[in-house]
Amino acid sequence: MPDWLSLLLAAVPILLAASFATRQVRYSTRSRSIPQVPSGWLPASGVVVDEQSYGRRAKAKDGTMQRIRRPVITYRTVDGREVTFTSRIRAAGTPRVGTLVDVYHDPQNPTLACIAPHSLANVAPALRGADRTVIVAIWAVAAFVIVIIGVVVLQARA
Numbered sequence: 001m002p003d004w005l006s007l008l009l010a011a012v013p014i015l016l017a018a019s020f021a022t023r024q025v026r027y028s029t030r031s032r033s034i035p036q037v038p039s040g041w042l043p044a045s046g047v048v049v050d051e052q053s054y055g056r057r058a059k060a061k062d063g064t065m066q067r068i069r070r071p072v073i074t075y076r077t078v079d080g081r082e083v084t085f086t087s088r089i090r091a092a093g094t095p096r097v098g099t100l101v102d103v104y105h106d107p108q109n110p111t112l113a114c115i116a117p118h119s120l121a122n123v124a125p126a127l128r129g130a131d132r133t134v135i136v137a138i139w140a141v142a143a144f145v146i147v148i149i150g151v152v153v154l155q156a157r158a
Contacts, residue, residue, distance in 0.1 A: 044102070045100060046075030047074055048101060050072035071094050073115065088114070094120065095120075
């Protein structure tokens with residue numbers, strides 16, 4: 001078998017694993033980031049009516065260990081329509097069922113809504129820049145492993 005093919009067969013799974021790990025880090029960061037309210041969105045008051053709970057636990061901002069949850073919120077628009085949406089934030093410390101929260105929504109499409117940042121006081125924010133550091137580390141380890149495999153393959157031929 002040619003050396004380049006041996007190296008390719010070893011490198012492809014490593015590169016795929018690094019790609020999937022990068023995707024997971026980015027997804028995790030996005031799901032924990034506290035939303036910025038777009039300009040033009042209207043405020044409303046809502047209540048958490050349900051939650052999607054995940055098996056993992058994490059530390060909330062107050063230091064307690066809590067299940068990772070994603071709240072489902074119902075609110076009324078200015079014209080009286082009742083709208084229910086699922087928050088895109090998935091973290092420990094999100095408001096529990098029955099909690100009153102402030103929300104912002106798009107007046108053109110009320111199903112586009114987010115919890116007001118001040119209603120997420122117990123959600124620990126994602127670490128700024130940590131995702132980039134982890135991604136760089138993932139790719140550095142992948143490159144290092146591929147180089148080591150390349151050296152071993154080339155020395156085996158010598």
